Amino acid sequence: MHSNSALREQVRSQAEDRPGVYRFFGPGEELLYVGKSVRVRTRLLSYFRAPRGDKAWELVNEASRVAWDYIPNEFAALVREMKLIQRWQPRFNVQHKRRRIYAFVKVTREPAPRLLPVTRVVDDGATYYGPFPRVVALLRTVREVCHVLGLRDCPGTTPIFFDDQLEIFNAKRPPRCLRADLRSCLAPCCGRTSSAEYRKAVETARRFLEGRAEAPLHEVEERMREAAERMDFEYAALMRDRHERLRAFRDDLVAFRGRVEDLTFVYRVPGFRGDDRLYLLRRGRIQRDLPYPKGRKARERAAQAIDDVYGERDLGPGGLEPEDAAEILLVARWFRLHPEERRRTLSPERWLEEKRPA
Ligand code: SF4
Numbered sequence: 001m002h003s004n005s006a007l008r009e010q011v012r013s014q015a016e017d018r019p020g021v022y023r024f025f026g027p028g029e030e031l032l033y034v035g036k037s038v039r040v041r042t043r044l045l046s047y048f049r050a051p052r053g054d055k056a057w058e059l060v061n062e063a064s065r066v067a068w069d070y071i072p073n074e075f076a077a078l079v080r081e082m083k084l085i086q087r088w089q090p091r092f093n094v095q096h097k098r099r100r101i102y103a104f105v106k107v108t109r110e111p112a113p114r115l116l117p118v119t120r121v122v123d124d125g126a127t128y129y130g131p132f133p134r135v136v137a138l139l140r141t142v143r144e145v146c147h148v149l150g151l152r153d154c155p156g157t158t159p160i161f162f163d164d165q166l167e168i169f170n171a172k173r174p175p176r177c178l179r180a181d182l183r184s185c186l187a188p189c190c191g192r193t194s195s196a197e198y199r200k201a202v203e204t205a206r207r208f209l210e211g212r213a214e215a216p217l218h219e220v221e222e223r224m225r226e227a228a229e230r231m232d233f234e235y236a237a238l239m240r241d242r243h244e245r246l247r248a249f250r251d252d253l254v255a256f257r258g259r260v261e262d263l264t265f266v267y268r269v270p271g272f273r274g275d276d277r278l279y280l281l282r283r284g285r286i287q288r289d290l291p292y293p294k295g296r297k298a299r300e301r302a303a304q305a306i307d308d309v310y311g312e313r314d315l316g317p318g319g320l321e322p323e324d325a326a327e328i329l330l331v332a333r334w335f336r337l338h339p340e341e342r343r344r345t346l347s348p349e350r351w352l353e354e355k356r357p358a
Contacts (some may be wrong), residue, residue, distance in 0.1 A: 006061045008237060015041035015174050018272045019082045022068035024059055024092070026201045033059055033092035034084045035076040040068050059092050072271030073342075075334060079286060086269035090112070093161040102325045103138045103211055104130035111195070112152055112160045112188040113202050117142045129209040131325035132252065141249040144242055145208065148216045149201045150186035150193075162195040191223075211253040217246055260284045265308060265345040268292055278302060280348075282311045296357045297334055303356040310348040 020040040024033040037043035044066065050056035068113045071077040085093050087196050106116045109125040118128075132138050154177060161173050175192070179185035186193035186201060207213035227236035257302045263284035268275050276292035293302040305321045335341060346354070 002047070005064065007060060007063060007066050008045070011041065011044045011048075011066065016070070017041045018070050019072065019074055019077050020068050020070040021077050021084065022066060023084070023090075025065040025067070026062055027063075029247065031084075031088045032063055032092045033090050034081055034088070036071075036074075038072070038074050038077075039091075044068070055092065063172070070272070072275040072277055073269045075267075076160045076277065076289070078330065078334065079327065082326060086200040086326060101135055102131035102133060102329075103135040104128040104132070104325075105138070107202065108156065110156060110160075112162075112198055113146055114153060115142050115146055115151055115205055125207070129206075131329070133329075134252070137245075137249070143207055144246060146214050147184045148219050148242075149205055150166060150184065150199055150245075151205060152185050152188060154189065158189050161191045162193060162198065162231040164194045164196075164353060165191070177348055208250070209253065210251070214250065217243065217250065220246060241351055248338075255273040257267075260328055262334070263328070263335070264310075266351045267341075268344045268346075275343055278305060280311060283294050284331045285324055286327065286331070293355070299355050299357050303352055306348050311326055 017039040019036075019038045021036045022040055022044055023031055023035065035043065046061050050060070069080075071080055086088075101119050103119050105128070106118045106121075107127045107129070108114045108116060109127075117135070119135065124346045140334050143153065145151070152158070158176060173190040175181060175187055175190040177185075177189075179192060180187035180192060186194075186198050188198050191241075204215045206211055208216050218238050224236050224239035224243060227233070227239060264282050266296060267281055268278040269275060278287045278290050278292050281284050284320045288305055290302060290305060291298070293299040
């Protein structure tokens with residue numbers, strides 16, 4: 001018999017075969033592992049049959065307590081599992097897995113804003129775009145966007161003097177790095193650009209990050225063409241590679257943005273023993289969930305919830321938290337793996353039209 005037979009007996013006598021999320025705790029009540037299953041009892045009992053040395057065997061040997069919550073359906077169990085793992089980082093969940101890192105592009109809030117690739121979103125007044133799954137590629141692409149549009153990438157402490165300010169300071173400033181002479185930076189450090197011109201370049205970058213503008217691509221195409229005309233094939237080849245990377249990045253942006261926009265609907269999920277639920281999703285985030293409304297009063301309440309959720313001001317593609325990124329990617333993956341689930345969704349407008357009591 002397994003050394004942790006008390007736990008096994010508890011599962012055998014109390015757990016039911018229905019969807020849920022389970023948690024194993026260690027002797028100090030630390031959360032060791034979180035899992036989910038559509039049949040909690042069967043899944044938990046399988047841990048006690050694991051061969052010696054297996055990860056599951058190690059887990060039940062170390063655990064001193066197991067607990068589970070029933071969740072009406074697999075979709076909700078998946079989301080709950082993800083949130084618990086994110087919050088508590090249980091050792092057995094994260095030990096053998098590299099934590100997935102998402103990157104964002106930060107547009108700083110400074111007189112001469114910078115574009116920075118970051119892996120954390122903080123409340124500092126900057127705007128964040130993303131999430132992007134390819135962190136390493138992003139580093140290079142952000143650098144290239146900055147070079148193409150002439151945005152600075154020097155430290156935030158660099159003094160900034162726009163040309164419209166030089167008169168005030170009455171002094172010519174030498175450029176503080178080579179990029180000014182290479183013309184890859186508008187050089188707000190030495191008055192070579194006006195605040196309006198620099199702001200325009202930042203706006204172009206923002207629109208590119210939102211998948212709404214292609215200016216950086218056109219700029220590189222132009223340079224490629226000019227280089228070919230003057231038979232500078234080396235530079236033309238450099239520009240061609242840069243163009244390809246920027247285009248791939250743009251495709252990622254557009255594809256991801258498309259997926260997120262597309263994940264805005266009311267989703268009905270059948271649940272265990274008729275515990276059906278309604279999930280209100282907006283841009284891939286679950287804004288609210290409620291029991292599937294059966295009577296007139298319940299439909300009125302649901303219609304009100306839909307009005308509230310979809311009537312709120314939309315913050316646009318910026319302003320994402322890392323937890324949101326994980327949730328969006330999880331929801332996107334769920335509908336990619338289960339395309340048939342789309343049949344259970346309705347746009348908020350359609351739901352209200354069909355179900356709101358007259
Ligand atoms: S040229 Fe000036 S503003 Fe541009 S990156 Fe260099 S130091 Fe910064």
